Amino acid sequence: MNKITRHLFLIATSLILLNCANEDLNQTEIEETNFTKPILETLTITEITEFTAVSGGNITSNGGKEIISRGVCWSLNTLPTILDNITSDGTEIGEFKSSILNLNEDTNYYLRSYATNSIGTSYGNELSFRTNSLFPNCGKIEDIDGNIYSTVTIGDKCWMKENLSTSKYRNGDDIPQVQNSSEWASLKTGAWCYFENGNGTLVTDRGKIYNWYAVNDSRGLAPEGWQVSSYTDFLNLSASVGGLESAKALMSKSGWVGNDQTNSSGFSAIPTGTRMGGTFSSSPDGRAEWWTTTKKSSSQVNSDVFTMFLNNETTIRIVEQDINNGYTVRCIKD
Structure with a gap:
């Protein structure tokens, strides 16, 4: 075999071996692509x-x-x-x-x-x-937005176990969402917002904040068969859980400062923050407050309205607040 022939033979052999190696590699790749996730x-x-x-x-x-x-x-x-x-x-x-x-x-x-x-x-x-509830209740309820709420029976009354979160009145009309502080403070019609307009941590799972014009609107804020709680409803609630010094019985075991809340009633109150005029409260983790339907004096359009107020103390407070503030809402069955 001369020198040229020997070189040609080596080149041909190398090509054959390389082709075989590529075929083996391609076969391996094909086999690997046949594997999938479960x-x-x-x-x-x-x-x-x-x-x-x-x-x-x-x-x-x-x-x-x-x-x-x-x-x-x-x-x-x-x-x-x-x-x-x-x-x-x-x-x-x-x-x-x-x-x-x-x-x-x-x-x-x-x-x-x-x-x-x-x-x-x-x-x-x-x-x-x-999961099931530890407390007696009257079943789930649904508002016009499709939000579903758990309930709890305390005394002889059935309450929402969660704060209201509808964006519509009972008849289907929209309730405007108002974020601007000065606009909120001057309103004479119903509105809602999230705490800190949704920029903080207390948003949808805490319910919506409403002004009292939304609470008092004749189109109805509560779902059918339910009503926004009154001053008397909250007084009766406090009596059912042991009196005005029994705030811990209404408070969820988590979410509050401290760890001595019992929630023995199942009311499951969580801190929500408030809107004072157009300004949001600075420490939402220690405060929850709900509108009532009861005005201090029905003869005065801008008179104070009663709210129920909880903080990290033991006392349930039923206090008077300005009509342009913003608070959450709990409903009670008719």
């Missing part, structure tokens, strides 16, 4: 109590890779992920059961199953559920 569905939620529930999932395919972890994840918000609360329930394919613990009573949660392999994490379909 496929699964979420099992029905059962055995719901005040603090626990049971669900799980069914993994119908591991995607060609072994399962690393599986379970359910849940959150107060939609589309929970493994960065939220999770269970860890083995690494097998097929159906599995998940026990969900340490929930809050009478709270809405979103849940879905998950499974992880080396390719990634997949989620099953999302389900929602609400």
